[in-house]
Amino acid sequence: MAENRLTYDTAATALLVVDPYNDFISEGGKVWDRLKGVAEANNCVPHMLQVLNAARQANLRVFYALHRRYRPGDYETWKSIAPIQKAAWSRKTFEHGTWGGEIRSEFQPKPGDIVAAEHWCSSSFANTDLDLLLKRHGIHHLIVVGLIAHTCIEATVRFAAELGYEVTVVKDATAAFSYDQMHAALEINIPNYASAVVTTDELVSAIS
Numbered sequence: 359m360a361e362n363r364l365t366y367d368t369a370a371t372a373l374l375v376v377d378p379y380n381d382f383i384s385e386g387g388k389v390w391d392r393l394k395g396v397a398e399a400n401n402c403v404p405h406m407l408q409v410l411n412a413a414r415q416a417n418l419r420v421f422y423a424l425h426r427r428y429r430p431g432d433y434e435t436w437k438s439i440a441p442i443q444k445a446a447w448s449r450k451t452f453e454h455g456t457w458g459g460e461i462r463s464e465f466q467p468k469p470g471d472i473v474a475a476e477h478w479c480s481s482s483f484a485n486t487d488l489d490l491l492l493k494r495h496g497i498h499h500l501i502v503v504g505l506i507a508h509t510c511i512e513a514t515v516r517f518a519a520e521l522g523y524e525v526t527v528v529k530d531a532t533a534a535f536s537y538d539q540m541h542a543a544l545e546i547n548i549p550n551y552a553s554a555v556v557t558t559d560e561l562v563s564a565i566s
Contacts, residue, residue: 364526364554364564366418371565372497373413376423376482376504376511378406378465381451381458383505388451388458393505396540397533405531405558406503407464416565419495420471423482423504423514424461427454440479442509480513489521499524501561502552503531507543519551526554528561 381387383403390397397403413420425446426432433439433447446452452459467473472495474488482488492500500523502515511532518525527548534540549555556564 364556364560366499366501366565368417368565370496371499371501372419372421372492372495373410373501373503374421374423374482374514375406375410375465376502376514377425377452377506378422378461378504379425379452379458380460380462384462386457388449392535393533396535396537400530400533402531402533403462405528408558409501409503409528409531409561410465412562412565413501414468418501418565419497420467421488421491421497422461422467422471422473423486423488423510424473424476425452425510426476426478427452427459429454443479477510480510481517482510482514483517483521484513492523498522499526501526501528501565503528505533506539507532507534508539512543512547515548515551525552526556526561527552528558529555530557 382389382393384390410420428447428450433443472491474482474491475486477484477486500518502511502525504511511527515525515527529544534543544555
């Protein structure tokens with residue numbers, strides 16, 4: 359989609375910030391070392407912040423979709439568990455009550471922002487109240503930033519499309535463990551579901 363055709367109805371558009379946890383996007387986070395190469399190459403974290411600040415400036419409502427923060431007893435009695443959940447469980451990623459399970463300081467929600475119930479796997483919609491909260495606020499267009507491109511971002515975008523939302527993904531405000539995963543998510547899979555996949559500069563220009 360050409361930059362000059364990107365238009366957003368402010369009242370019906372929201373920014374969705376996915377998993378801005380220290381464990382993902384801060385030096386010393388449990389997953390940062392795996393994401394760092396791609397994230398630093400595309401300036402993922404500064405771009406996420408740039409989009410967040412631009413959205414606030416444009417008076418877009420901001421929603422947060424956060425992964426379940428591990429608590430003892432979460433998975434121990436489950437009869438089945440997805441590989442991605444098993445991996446997070448083994449590392450105690452986003453452990454509740456720890457620094458890694460806190461939102462990075464620059465991304466802290468502000469009064470008026472809406473924090474949805476934590477998702478257990480990858481989609482921000484599955485088993486949460488996000489769809490309800492978006493609909494109650496009259497939102498039908500989502501701008502999505504955050505982590506990780508080939509898991510939570512892709513799963514959330516696919517689910518959003520199923521629920522009837524129009525979606526814009528900011529491709530340099532996300533990251534993955536490898537360029538292959540970024541390519542698969544952003545150039546092969548997500549364009550089937552998102553109406554626009556844009557850069558931070560394009561997005562900021564469109565909403566400013």
